[in-house]
Amino acid sequence: MDCEEARDRFSSLWERELTPFEEKVVKEHLSSCPECQREFEQFEKTMRWLHSVGEVEVPDGFLPELYKKMEERERITSAEKSRGGWFNFPLPFKLPVQAAAMVAVVFLVLYLTKMMPMGGYRPKETGQAPAPLSVGKKPEQVLAQKEPERGRGTLKIPAEAPRPKDVEQAKAPLPEEKKFEPTTPQVRAETKRAEAPSPKAEVLAFKQIESKEAAKAAAPSPEPGRIEKELLAKKKPVAATKPHQEIVLKISDREKAISQVQELVKQFGGEMLTTEGNGFLASLPASSFLEFEKELVGVSSTGQTDKGMTRKHATGSLRARQEVKKEAMEGKSRETAKLATDEESRIVVRILLVQE
């Protein structure tokens, strides 16, 4: 056994945990090695002194002081609890309450969203200004599809009638047509709610745009598509509700002329919108309008017509058509192209019969 092995067994030797043989071997080494012998004596003394260390008495007043501390701790805890009431509730209680509150908030939001009136301010729709217009087109298209079934007596208002209800109103004669006008600002208001809070402001804006339109034609706008759509949305009702052209026919036989005019209108695929004494309001397809105009000359007793454009609207509609055509050619937007075809498809003309 070497010194290190012997020293590793000091604890076991001191605690008498070694087997008799091991103890004998270690003791033999200690007797033969003065260095290890001295080391073991020091170790033994350290252990004896370590075990001589008695227990220290607990200071007086240990328990009362402990009670005092506990009371103090209790007071602090209760104060904290009273301060942060909700945070100290147990989780099994808090979780259901929080879940119920969340559900209540969701239902409240849904309820408020549904209860909000259609005409109310909706910030989400500001970025989708043309959407109501395109929605308004759908019933219109449906009407156009149904028209061949109904026959040619029915009124067709391609640029208007955003809702099915309005289609019913559109069947009424000319005086009824004025009822559409209050609805048009409404339609526009829906499309441009965020930018034009009141119809008056919108009309002003429209006039400004119209007056400056020529000047601004060359200047590129930051959002050309959007402005053009807005312009179309504004111009469309005006163009549709008012006649584009006015034709005065000098006639000798009124009855004959009326029947001839009606036949011509039907012949060119048009419709008689209203009849007021010697005045007619007819809607004709734009493609056949020129031929219709030529044929109409034949009805006149003099073979001439006084054709007067209602300048303001006519120019407006022409400009609108130019804009639409331009857009359609550029193919910027399909919606705009649709608008353009609708705009072009019908021309409303007022025919006045003047007795010679």
Next chain:
Amino acid sequence: MKTSPKIRREVIENCKAGDERAFAEIVLHSQKKVFNIAYRMLGNLEEAKDLAQEVFISVFDSIKDLREEIRFDAWLTQITLNHCRNRWKYLKRRQYFNSDSLDDPIETEEGDVPRDIYDPSDNPETLYEKKLIQQLIQRGLQKLKEDQRELLVLRDLQGFSYEEMGELLGLPEGTIKSKLHRARMDLKRVLERAAH
């Protein structure tokens, strides 16, 4: 080393039910043991008293979670050791032990006494020498690593068996024996260095 008789099971059950008298009985029964472990681990009477009180507050708060009443002593010792470890770290961070030297005056129950050079050849027969040796041992313990001090306090000062120590520290008996031997040899070296 003497081991105190185990506390009665009824007392622990009553304490779990919130009986303050039972709690007081537990404190009176175990305070010496808890206080002495704390004192030998920290080397300061005031710190040891404060820590022992904290231990009993923890016992009062968590005794309802104790499932096996029979293991109360081991449970209490475990709480005491955990508190000692935390307090030791806290004091060490605050450099509480930095000025601690074997040449510093020694704090005793009767006040500070001047340090004598330790001489293992001395015979500690007189009361003064006996107290001096106790203080030297305490200072020597402070110089050891925390886990070594734990082993010496539990085995040589508190008289825990190797089995109990293995359970408390979560180590096999063989590991505890070899670690304890190294701790004893280190303490011997610390005391020898102080003598020369």
